[in-house]
Amino acid sequence: MRGFIQPRLLLLLAKKTSHGYELMEALRAIPGSENLSDPGMMYRTLRQLEEAEVLRSAWDTGGRGPARRVYELTKIGHEHLEVWVAEIRKTRTHLDKFLAEYESIAENRSVKRRKRG
Template sequence: MRGFGRGTGAFGRRWVELYLLLLIAEKPSHGYELSTRLKDFGVMIPGIGQMGSLYRILSTLEMSGLVATDWDISEGGPARKVYKITKEGLSFLEDAMESVYALKTNIEKFIERYEALKKRE
């Protein structure tokens, strides 16, 4: 589990994808807004060009059919690409939740056993 929870490695990238799908399902958003909202989860995109990494992940989600995009030109500034979740994206997120719930159960067991170990000391 190298890089667990920080967005590094394949496992971390999968988490970032799931966080993004959840955030986009909650509210269609542009890339910068998504990067700000990721911070609510304590998620940091790795690398020097974090926004570039974020947009690569979003592009992968779009090419996979999990998100779709529209252009927002309403704010007077440059047009912004807004990401919205697709039916396939919602289905993917729902399927992924089975693994998330299983992981949660395993983490809870780990914590219980660790706490029992600490009490023996």
């Protein structure tokens, strides 16, 4: 699961506005996304998505603990998410084809082994 942090963040933020630390914990809780939750990557990605106007942020000094930068999806952000979804659907069908191919040759190999044995 590489290069998958962006769509994950966008999907989380599409559900609900949130801040870095909370997003990090959310990623940690998703099986297969644990490795995406590195703080360094996280915050850098968030800033660069904001740069691209995919996200918008504001400081929230209300809650307990230090101030948090709260992110929300922009209209562009929602569009980006849709593009990602289309991309991911394509990827999934490619993976399906790959696995089907593998299974067909794996089948041949085991047939051959049975014949030989």
